[in-house]
Amino acid sequence: MSPDSQSQHQALDENVVFHVHGVTKVYQMGEVQVSALRGVDIDLQRGEFTVLLGASGSGKSTLLNILGGLDTPTEGHVFYGERDLTRASESELTEYRRFHVGFVFQFYNLIPSLTARENVAVVTEIANSPMQPGDALKLVGLQDRLDHFPAQLSGGEQQRVAIARAIAKNPDVLLCDEPTGALDSKTGIVVLQALQRINEELGTTTAVITHNAGIAQMADRVIHLTDGLIGNVYKNDTRLRADELKW
Amino acid sequence: MRAIDIKLWRELWGMRMQALAIAMVIVGGVSIFIMSLSTLDSLFETRENYYRNHHFADVFASLKRAPLSLVKRIREIPGVDKVETRVLAYVNLDLEDFDDPVSGHLLSLNANSTGLLNQIYLRKGRLLDPGRDNEVLLSEEFAHAHDLQPGDKLAATINGRRKVLSIVGLVLSPEYIYQIAPGAMFPDYLRYGVLWTARKPLASAYDMDGAFNDVTLTLSKDGNEQDVIDRLDELLKPYGGIGAYARKDQLSNRFLSEELKQQKTIATIFPMIFFGVAAFLLNVVTSRLISLQREQIAGLKAFGYSNFSVGLHYTKLILMITAIGVIAGIGFGIWMGKGMSNIYMAFYSLPFMNYVLNAEVIIAAVLISMGVAVLGTLYALYNAASLPPAQAMRPEPPAMYHTTLVEKLGLQRWFSQPTRMIFRHIERRPFKSLMTILGISMACGTMMIGGFQEGAIKHMVEVQFGMSQRSDLTAIFTEPTSQRSLYSLQSLRGVEHVEGFRVVTAKLRFEHRSYRTSVQGIDPDGSLMRLLDTRLKVIDLPPEGIILTDYLAEILHIKVGDMLTVEVLEGDRPVVQVPVVGMAKEYLGLNGYMQLNSLNRLLNEGHAISSAWLKVDKLHQPHVYAELKDAPRIAGVVEQESAINSFYETMDETILFFTFITTLLGGSIAFGVVYNSMRIALSERNRELASLRVLGFHKAEVAYILLGEMVVLTLIAIPLGIMIGYGLCAFLAFQFDSDLYRIPLVLGLKVYAFAALVVIGSSIISALMIWRNLAQLDMVAVLKTKE
Structure with a gap:
């Protein structure tokens, strides 16, 4: 870490998990340049449940990918604690994802050849101090489906396996990309309940990106993204519980 | 060009490495086919011309x-x-x-x-x-x-x-x-x-x-x-x-006819292996391509393309890949055929060589490759053509997996999740896995043929000249002579031991079958010529009766105890009945053996010998040669060891060339199968592997899942390949058997090791190429796309 970024970072609050500073991202799409992020500044607090809300193309996925160490910004810095992710090597980013980040994807991305329990074990086997795969699945209410293969599970169940897989390593942050995007509202709520429970019981910092405004009501803080810029940011005075949500 | 044909060209370009790997296998098949058949035709034609023009x-x-x-x-x-x-x-x-x-x-x-x-x-x-x-x-x-x-x-x-x-x-x-x-x-x-x-x-x-x-x-x-x-x-x-x-x-x-017969066998076996492997590879690649293009197929049908034209579209793709292989294979085959013909021309002292490339051979090569290619992909093509548009629009249903047999046996707890993934993936497509294994085995087996010839010839020489005939020199008298001649040979300085023997030309007859060869009368207590049984143990030659080379007994359908009719073709030409008392293992020629005295009795000739075996002190060899050259009653002297050595020198080049060819061919099969299998697996599991990368798996850990499957398949394939190779060699040895020589089925450790190493080497090369693709897994795309 350079002295320059060190000094920048010393001013930061200990409670800040992510410090995003002046991040831009430009994609080269054929012969056209597309700016996905145009200078984003934002901090995410420890234990906070944040919803990043925006329409398709607003840059919210790009931001999540950068936070998760899957992508690097064109300009600007992203600090995870004291670590500057923009200066990390590929293998450092892999280590970062391996030990600190839990991912939940819109299309679950389970391994079809592994059962629910094994899909969780695939991550706990390489983590530092993980929970038992069975315990993680119990947290999402799937204690009875441990030995089912993905093809034998419903969409909602598959997504809950994905959540169990993400949290089983006891990650510092949980990043969810449209976790209910492929589900009907009833199943979506079950999945959100699982996320809420993790956030409350384990205190895992959670960032959910969605274009579904209804979900925003369960967040501590809501960040609107429009055309690659941070728009409205607000805190919910009263958070709704997941089962109270409607969309 | 029609849009749909432009699509074809672009797709071919997009899958060029895979197409090349398949084309290489087809090149192998076509070139061997053309090489062997054109060499065969050329040798036949040249021989016929030579015989006719020179009044053979x-x-x-x-x-x-x-x-x-x-x-x-x-x-x-x-x-x-x-x-x-x-x-x-x-x-x-x-x-x-x-x-x-x-x-x-x-x-x-x-x-x-x-x-x-x-x-x-x-x-x-x-x-x-x-x-x-x-x-x-x-x-x-x-x-x-x-x-x-x-x-x-x-x-x-x-x-x-x-x-x-x-x-x-x-x-x-x-x-x-x-x-x-x-x-x-x-x-x-x-x-x-x-x-x-x-x-x-x-x-x-x-x-x-x-x-x-x-x-x-x-x-x-x-x-x-x-x-x-x-x-x-x-x-x-x-x-x-x-x-x-x-x-x-x-x-x-x-000898020339035997060579042509061998050429014919090779012309059949090798192309069969190659075409089989090519058909399998095309099947795998086309099936994957079609499953990736489900939506495109649906689209084309929705626009009004008929089932036939969709089927034709993919058929064209397959034929284009095949055409690359066929064209290159024809060129390469002609080149190899000319090279091979020239080798034969030199080896056989032919004054000229008419290189003959019959149109039929080319046409057959084209038709067989195209036919095999289409046949191999028929199922995939049928699926593409018959897919209803609405169904094609939907993604394929998720793959169903099961716990594997190995895991059910209680070994599961020893396996990490990635290892379980490997086994389940192999078991989910048993046919494909089996064909992959078979393809790699074929590569392994093909290579063993190269090494087999060398080992077999060495073994023949060892048995024939190391264990059976152990003299340094054979002296042939101008005519049958008294055993006293042996004394003069024995008295030469440097001659350690001499044994006389008698050779007579005879027709051996049993029932309606007969064979013209020689009967040798040998000293039963001699040490320079020993008869061996099938286990290479020395056989005692009984005072009465005849021992036959085992292959001669097979030709005559005669067994121990039967009476053999011996029609001597020299001297008084007696015709006598002699009991068969045993069989001797010999790789060269066919002979009958009797005790010298008993043969002489049969001939009514007293104690005559026609040749002598000599054991000579190396130091005095030149002296002995000089003496023998001047000996008036000695017509000729044959020296074994230098003949063998000079033969090895000539053979080394031929064997090296053959080994080079079989290695190239075996390697190209192994590479074609392994590279394509992994490329397909990567395409099928792209999403799964990228997800694991997102979850924090290192490149090497992800590679383990993909390459581990190949390692498992290769490890199963090698022993199977060795068995197939053994079978192929046994088949060739059987096919090449003749009364001139029998090829022993002897495969040294070196042959197995070499075949296995080339397979492993080819797999490593394919793995390295796949590693490059693996490094480029798109983690971001995976989060957003639905399979």
Whole structure:
């Protein structure tokens, strides 16, 4: 870490998990340049449940990918604690994802050849101090489906396996990309309940990106993204519980 | 160009590496096919031309001595066209600066003539001059081996008298395409040559004035070969005829025919393997391509393309890949075929080579490859054509997996999740996994054929000359002689041990089957010639009865205890019944063996021997050679070891070339199968592997899942491949068996190891190429796309 970024970072609050500073991202799409992020500044607090809300193309996925160490910004810095992710090597980013980040994807991305329990074990086997795969699945209410293969599970169940897989390593942050995007509202709520429970019981910092405004009501803080810029940011005075949500 | 065809070209470009890997396998099949068949056609054509243009005889016979007046009667045999008599002698040759014994056949030839039958082909110099009786024409190979040119001289011991001969020309002969000394295993141009000299001096030397001891003839169009042979035998009997034989039994022609037969077998097996593998690869790749293009297929159908045109679209793609392989294969095959033909031309002393590439061969190659390609992909094509548009629009249903058998056996807890993924993936597509294993095994098996030949020949030599025949020299007397001659040999300085033996030409008959060969009478207590059983244990030769080479017993369908009819073709020509008392394992030639005394009793000849085996002290070898060369009663001397060594030298190049080819072919199969399988697996599991990368798996950990599957399949394939290779070699050995030689099925550790290593090497190369693709897994895309 350079002295320059060190000094920048010393001013930061200990409670800040992510410090995003002046991040831009430009994609080269054929012969056209597309700016996905145009200078984003934002901090995410420890234990906070944040919803990043925006329409398709607003840059919210790009931001999540950068936070998760899957992508690097064109300009600007992203600090995870004291670590500057923009200066990390590929293998450092892999280590970062391996030990600190839990991912939940819109299309679950389970391994079809592994059962629910094994899909969780695939991550706990390489983590530092993980929970038992069975315990993680119990947290999402799937204690009875441990030995089912993905093809034998419903969409909602598959997504809950994905959540169990993400949290089983006891990650510092949980990043969810449209976790209910492929589900009907009833199943979506079950999945959100699982996320809420993790956030409350384990205190895992959670960032959910969605274009579904209804979900925003369960967040501590809501960040609107429009055309690659941070728009409205607000805190919910009263958070709704997941089962109270409607969309 | 139509849009749909542009799509075709772009897709072909997009999958160029895979297409290339498949094309390579097709190149292998087509090129071997073309190479073998064109070489075969060329050899047939060349041989036929050579035989026809040089009037190669149809029937050959040797005898002791007959007056020339007999020729008229031979000509009168119905079915005989042209007759030529000769004086033929087996002589010792003496070359400056070459101490080893050299022997040769000296044939009579008229001045200024290439002969009536078996016409020689003059390569250099001139024909024999009428006025001179010391001129000689030399077989080209022999001259080259000794660096002799027209104008040089060499000495020959002709019936005990040394004569200096002046070389006037170098020639080839259709009778000596395969130039091999009598009783030798391999051609040895340094120690055996064929020479032609004027008839008169030769006849005088052997008391053959107005007589002959060798006759060859051609048949007229309606001539019956067997009938002519029978009548000729009858005619020559009083003159010491040892049995006439047809062209098909002529030694040089026999070797060439065996070679052609082997070529034919290779022309069948190898292309079959390659086309099979190519069909499988095309099937795998096309199936994947079609499943990736489900939506496109749906789209095309929605726009109104018919099932037929969709099917045709993919057929074109397959045929394009095949066409690349076929075109390159034809070119490569012609190149290899020409190379191979030239090797044969040199190896067989052919004066010319007509390289023949029949249109039928090309057409067959094209049709077979195209047919196999389409057949291999028929199922995938049918699926593409018959997919209803609405169904095609939807993604394929998720793959269903099960816990595998290995895990159910209780081994599960030892496996990490990635290892479980490997096993389940293999088990989910048992057919595909099996075919992949089979493909790799074929590669392994193909390579073993290369190493097999070398090992087999080494084993043959070891058994034949290390365990069975253990003499350093064989001395052949001009005619059967008393055993007392052995004393003079024994008394030579450096000769450690001598054993005499008797060889007679005989026709062995059992029921309606017969075989013309020699019966050897040997010393039962001798140590220089031992008979071996199938387990290579020494067999005792009983005082009565005959032991036959096992393969000869098979030909005659005779077993131990049966009575064999022995028709001796020399001397008093007795016909006797002898019990078969055993079988001997021999890889070369077919013989009968009896105790010397019992054979002599049968011949009513007293204690005669015709040849002797000598064990010689290495230090005194040159001295012994020199003495033998001057010995008047010794017609020729055969030395084993140097003959074997010089053979190894010639064979090494051929074997190296063959090993290179089989390695190249085996390697290309292994690479084609492994690379394509992994490329497909990567495409199918792209999403799964990228997800794991997102979850924090390192590249190497992800690679383990993909490459681990290949490792497992390769490890299963290698032992299976070794079994297949063993089977292929056994098949070849069986196919190549003939009365000239039997190829033992001996495969050294080196052969197995080499095949396995090349397979592993090819897999590693494919893995390295896949590693590059693996490094480019798009983690971001995976989060957003639905499979």
